[in-house]
Amino acid sequence: MLRHSFRSLSVRNFRYFTIGQVLSVTCSWMMFIAQDWLVLSMSGDSAQTLGLVTALQFAPILLLTLYAGRLADRYDKRHLLVLANIAAGVLALLLGLLLFSGAERLWHIYVFAFALGTVNAVEIPTRMSFVSEMVGAELLPNASAMSAAYFNVARIIGPAIAGVAIGRFGVVAVVLLNAVSYLATVTSLLLMRPDELQRSEARPRGAKVADGLRYLLRRPDLVLALTLVASIGMLGFNFQLVLPLLAKTVFHTGSASFGMLTTALAAGSLAAAFATTSRSGRPSQRLLLGSAIGFAVVETMAGLASSYVVALALLAGTGFGSIYFAQAANHRIQLGTDPQYRGRVMALYSLIFQGSTPIGALLSGWMAERWGVRVVLWGGGLASLAVTLVLILVSTRRRPSADPRPEPNQEDRPTRLRSR
Template identity: 50%
Template sequence: MRRQLADTFRSLRVRNYRLFAAGQLTSLLGRWMQIVSIDWLVLQLSGNSGSALGFVTAFQFLPVLLLSLTGGKLADRYNKRRMLLIFNSAWLVLSASMATLVLSGAIQLWHVFVFSAVLGVVNALENPVRQSFVSELVGTELLPNALSLSSATFNSARIIGPAIAGGLIAFFGTGTVIAINAVGYLAPLVCNMLMNRDDLLVPHAIPKDTRIREGVRYTLRRSDLVLPLVLMFIIGGVGFNFPITLALLAKTVFHTGPSTFGLLTTALASGALAGALYSSKRRGRPTANVVIGTAGAFSALETLVGVAPSFITASLVLIPCGFAMSFLGQAANQRIQLGVDADHRGRVMALYVMVFLGSTPIFAPLIGWLSEHAGPRSGLWLGGLVGVVTAAAAFAVRCRQRDVRISVTIRPRPRLILTEGAVERAA
């Protein structure tokens, strides 16, 4: 048992990665508390409008679609550690400003829209830098484990943060929770400054060509990278809108308060944490079939959440749904990161972030509008069905690429033939 635990957390033997994980856990706890607070604040300010919730989500992620490639270019060209210090400082200032507006009672819906858009700009530039920075902390051999533990850190915060936020919102309101998030951004700043810079595996030479166009051209020549990117664009766009769909499910279907909404998110995140820890055992690059199969499983489970008859049933199904969601995200991430050259990693991961998170502003308003007009469950079950069809299409394309033909042969049953007193079996 001790050996298994040591193997699961082997990346934590690296001091710089321990500091990185500690800083991320603290800041992500606050960030997930803030996400729940913002979603609840929007519902209060808009009169439970699913469309408003969808637009806020779109404002957060539209910059990801527009600026992620710029973030990837920065990651390949400049010092990643230094840029992360800048981005975390910007988040601290933004969250503190938002908390001031809410606590003062001056907050309006358009303030939330603007805040979400500016926050999205910082997120678009920071995400590719953070994703590619992990390889400089641990190296290629420990990279699959480190990526899975980073996902486990994310989902640990996703479990604890909403549960805490639900209770704090009920007692103190959304402004207090956003203020706590602002303070939480001090942790990654301190941990980043404590890192030993000599131990970072920084490339000795800056790539000669860090143009965005060259990074896109490199990716499009690689079908093994294109397939997980397309899958995550569609399934991430239509299926990963849980901040919208679960908030509406809790408030308008099950008629519960913010603490219960936090419990639904916690159930999803509990499964996601288990999926991330299970992924940490992987030592090599996952196959395309693993990515496709997990995509189909996640989508089927999300469809079941959409038709769950009760709060308890929905919570129970959300646990394996979260497991499949996390396992899918890790498999796609690892397949890309372990198959790309180091001098292109920032730009390729920027493409991954762009299609994964950047698809949200395209689909989130549609999911919000659909949930408002066709019923709050429709965003879940429709997203699940689209994902199932997408996974099936990806499998068909994969079979065609490898010239694999699937056919069903029906053989006739054996029959008895009487010949000169003897009984013979013929096929």
């Protein structure tokens, strides 16, 4: 069973990729914690200011991700990832030097957040679609689950270290460490063997965004999954804004306790990631909708937590529900998409999932200023539940079968994976 859970790591290129990602993503989470703490310190604990920074960090995904998906389908994904990680490292270095000089202002943080978001708009869909090139369709569910696992390992370790490091060494040291960490990802990409990548024989040189959208509109199963991702991404996935506000304004704790809240969320997320490593095929629509309901219920409970300890436990449950749902959506979309459109479809997935964050962050910041951060948490859970129930009613009326099949000429073969 253990070998089965980690079987995608037997692929050399993916193993190198995972090692580089663990190191880099851990330091990135440390920097996010430092950035949020810095913004709250500079703004007098302003929820709206933190919401604005979060919105700026994700806004480029709304503007550029579809074009980035076209780039991912048209050009070498490994080369694109090398360039994106170098750019992110340079940005982190510039921010660290600015903070070291002591001349930082809030608008500097705004500019950095937007610039990093621009890089991420290219990196995210490219990285997501690159996983299938490293491991192939048969190992894709396991590799995707392993990617979620290392991401959440980093989200556990990073904030826990950051909470202590900020108090002991300051924000500057954390930011500069993150700048250096991008070398790990770049090195892992350069050490790969290109001839072992499982690339499509015909890379569409004239790949157009419109073609990807037309393909998607012919797939009601993918449209429903993306609609659910858009709704829950905007209404329920605002943890980057909610957690520091919970720590500072509800439980009145310091940076270390803030890091523990993030760690609790990540611990649940990690458990969900490992729970999905055994998946060997495309998830059903019923599983997708059920996981959305489960996430919505536990997030609502977390918003009503009576104490810090209870909040830690319920945030762990929220983390489990969020990643289990996200993985179900990711696998259902990736394994149901033709390889020649995968970059553009996953770009739309990234656009919807993370591009909805600026809207959700601004709305959440406005709500938190007026009614408190608890309302943002339990309100997001109830709203996510309502949207899921509506989609269940719509899909039931539209089609009796819960799992519509792809068109015959589209990629169905890769979804029929070898059983355990």
